[in-house]
Amino acid sequence: MSEIPGDLKFLKSHEWLRIDGNGKVTVGISEHAQGLLGDLVYVELPNVGDRVEAGNACAVVESVKAASDVYAPVTGTVSAVNTALSDKPETINEDAYGEGWIFSLDIEEPEQLNDLLDPDAYAELLEDDDH
Numbered sequence: 001m002s003e004i005p006g007d008l009k010f011l012k013s014h015e016w017l018r019i020d021g022n023g024k025v026t027v028g029i030s031e032h033a034q035g036l037l038g039d040l041v042y043v044e045l046p047n048v049g050d051r052v053e054a055g056n057a058c059a060v061v062e063s064v065k066a067a068s069d070v071y072a073p074v075t076g077t078v079s080a081v082n083t084a085l086s087d088k089p090e091t092i093n094e095d096a097y098g099e100g101w102i103f104s105l106d107i108e109e110p111e112q113l114n115d116l117l118d119p120d121a122y123a124e125l126l127e128d129d130d131h
Contacts, residue, residue, distance in 0.1 A: 004031075004123055005097050009073065009116035012125060016097065017073040017116060020104070025113075027073060028101040029061060029092060032126055037063040040089040045081040046103055052076060054112050059102055061092065074112040076105035 008016045014033035018026045034040065044060035052058040057069035058078075081103045085091055092100035107113075117125065 004119045006119050008097065008119060009113060010119070010122035010125075011071060011073050011116060013071050015071055015073050017113075018101075019113065023107055023110070024079060024104055025074065025076070025107055026101045026104045027070075028096060029068075029070060030122070031096045033068070034061075034092050034096045034100070037061060037068055038065045039063055040092050043085040043089045043092070043102065045083070045085065046078045048078050048081060050078045052078060052105065054109075054115075061089070061102075070102060072105070073116055074105065074107045075109050076107040078103050079106045080104040 008018055010016050010030065014030045016028050016030050020026055040061055040063050042062040046052060046058045052072035052075065054072055054075045056072055058072045059070035061068050061070060082101050085102065094100065
């Protein structure tokens with residue numbers, strides 16, 4: 001299993017969130033999720049300015065095997081999207097926690113961050129899934 005970066009928070013649905021400061025966060029899908037999906041062929045990004053609700057689908061990643069919704073970890077307004085994924089969705093396969101980020105948000109309710117899994121809890125979730 002790959003290293004899970006210690007500065008991230010996670011959803012049980014395998015999205016990650018990195019706190020960027022100043023009320024901004026960056027969101028992507030985990031290394032585990034991209035591995036389950038296989039080679040990604042398409043990413044449907046949200047629009048800058050969209051308001052997203054925690055737990056609601058706001059993007060889609062498609063592989064040759066399946067399409068999967070990407071859920072917003074927190075409520076906020078989309079402040080940036082990774083447009084490079086339109087031409088190179090496989091970037092998520094290659095660098096899920098770096099260049100493969102999907103979108104950034106201006107968060108509305110910082111207390112929602114407390115509801116997310118820390119890296120250790122996420123690792124435990126993955127281990128439980130394997131059994």
